[in-house]
Amino acid sequence: MESILESIKTMLEISEGDTSFDTEVIMHINGVFLDLQQIGIGPEEGFKIEDDLATWSDFIPDEPIWEAVKNYIHLNVKLVFDPPLSSAVIEVINRRIEKYEWRLREHAELSKLNG
Numbered sequence: 001m002e003s004i005l006e007s008i009k010t011m012l013e014i015s016e017g018d019t020s021f022d023t024e025v026i027m028h029i030n031g032v033f034l035d036l037q038q039i040g041i042g043p044e045e046g047f048k049i050e051d052d053l054a055t056w057s058d059f060i061p062d063e064p065i066w067e068a069v070k071n072y073i074h075l076n077v078k079l080v081f082d083p084p085l086s087s088a089v090i091e092v093i094n095r096r097i098e099k100y101e102w103r104l105r106e107h108a109e110l111s112k113l114n115g
Helices: 004-011 022-038 063-081 087-114
Strands: none
Touching: 004 022, 004 063, 022 063, 063 087
């Protein structure tokens, strides 16, 4: 199963063996996990990673939304870890984050109703 840290690092274009940014990337990922918990995605008690051992299935067993969660985390981490220079690109990223957040919130609400 795919490591949360390694997949986000790949999306940030950090080389697989490069661990020099792990502490910072982990901190930002964990901050986004709090956002996800507040919209109803992930374990009720919260979730955090400490290294590259945690996988996506450790966070949520709901495989159909993994890609949306990965993209949501990646875009949020990118904005604080490696923000684009262009304000237009930042605006596009923010709109994508809002769209993912809305969809994930809707998914969480539907899951509660059905579940």
